[in-house]
Amino acid sequence: MRTFLKKHLFALVLGLIDGILSVLTLATGKVLDNKGEKFSFSLALRVALVTAISGGFVYFISEYAKQRNSLIKAEKELNLARHGKFVTSNLGRQILKETAVGVLVSGSFSFFGAFVPISGAVFFPTYSWLSILIALLILAILGFSMAKLVYGSSVRWVFTLIATGIVVSFLGYKLHVI
Numbered sequence: 001m002r003t004f005l006k007k008h009l010f011a012l013v014l015g016l017i018d019g020i021l022s023v024l025t026l027a028t029g030k031v032l033d034n035k036g037e038k039f040s041f042s043l044a045l046r047v048a049l050v051t052a053i054s055g056g057f058v059y060f061i062s063e064y065a066k067q068r069n070s071l072i073k074a075e076k077e078l079n080l081a082r083h084g085k086f087v088t089s090n091l092g093r094q095i096l097k098e099t100a101v102g103v104l105v106s107g108s109f110s111f112f113g114a115f116v117p118i119s120g121a122v123f124f125p126t127y128s129w130l131s132i133l134i135a136l137l138i139l140a141i142l143g144f145s146m147a148k149l150v151y152g153s154s155v156r157w158v159f160t161l162i163a164t165g166i167v168v169s170f171l172g173y174k175l176h177v178i
Contacts, residue, residue, distance in 0.1 A: 008101065008102055008105045009149075010063075010102075011059060011063075011102040011103075011105040011106040011109070012105055012106070012109050013109075013142070013146065014055070014059060014106055014109075015052075015055055015056075015059070015105065015106035015107060015108065015109030015110035015111075015112075015113060016109040016110070016112065016113040016138075016142060017113065017139075017142065017161070018051065018054075018055040018058070018106070018110045018113065019048070019051050019052070019055060019109065019110035019111060019112060019113025019114035019115075020113040020114065020117060020135050020138055020139055020165065021164065021165065021168045022051040022054070022055070022110070022113075022114055023047060023048070023051060023113070023114040023115075023117055023118050023135065024117075024132065024135055024165055024168045024169045024172050025168050025171060025172040025175070025177065026047055026051075026172060026177045026178055027039070027047060027118055027121070027131070027172065027177075027178050028132060028168075028169045028170075028172030028173045029172055029173050029174075029175065029176030029177060029178060030121075030176070030178045031121050031128045031129060031131055031132060032128075032129060032132075032173055033173075033176065038122075038125045039118065039121035039122050039125065039128060039131075040122065041122050043178070044115060044118045044119055044121070044122050045115070047114060047115075047118060047178070048111045048112075048114040048115035048118065049111065051110050051111065051113075051114040052107040052108070052110045052111035052114070053107065054110075055106055055107060055110035056103045056104075056106055056107030056110065057103075059102060059103055059106040059107070060099055060100075060102075060103045063099045063102055063103075064095065064096065064099045067095035067098070067099060068092070068095065071091055071092065071095070113138070116134065116138065117131045117132070117134040117135035117138065118131055119131070120133075120134045132169055135165060135169075136162055136165045136166070136169075139161040139162055139164070139165045140158050140161065140162055142161060143157035143158035143159075143160065143161035143162070144157065144158055
């Protein structure tokens with residue numbers, strides 16, 4: 001399990017941050033302008049699902065393109081006469097499989113990152129603003145964890161992620177998407 005997480009840490013972090021920031025963008029307007037309307041469980045699931053699908057697709061395109069580019073670069077460095085040989089070989093199929101697993105990880109954590117904060121508005125409709133605090137708390141925990149993982153400044157990581165969450169929340173409030 002630990003090896004799996006290390007191998008797919010990028011997908012996990014990307015999915016989690018994508019889910020949280022997406023839900024802050026999409027739902028903050030409805031959460032803060034709660035005019036007696038409850039944030040339904042169905043809407044929370046739909047928002048989280050759309051976020052997961054979108055995040056998974058973005059991950060697939062970016063990671064698969066990066067991996068294919070690495071194979072093409074290796075071909076050029078080896079001065080192979082025919083280009084595209086590595087991409088169509090077992091190596092190409094291997095990167096496709098690894099990218100597909102990354103999509104599942106990224107999509108799952110994107111769903112989690114979107115659903116957990118928004119569920120605060122579902123389960124506590126009177127205090128729906130708690131969902132924004134939950135999102136910011138998760139971003140703070142993630143920032144602290146990332147700082148420890150990459151030997152960075154905890155203050156910078158936490159501040160950067162919380163500041164990003166606040167900016168995105170403000171944009172979501174102004175845009176009032178949902």
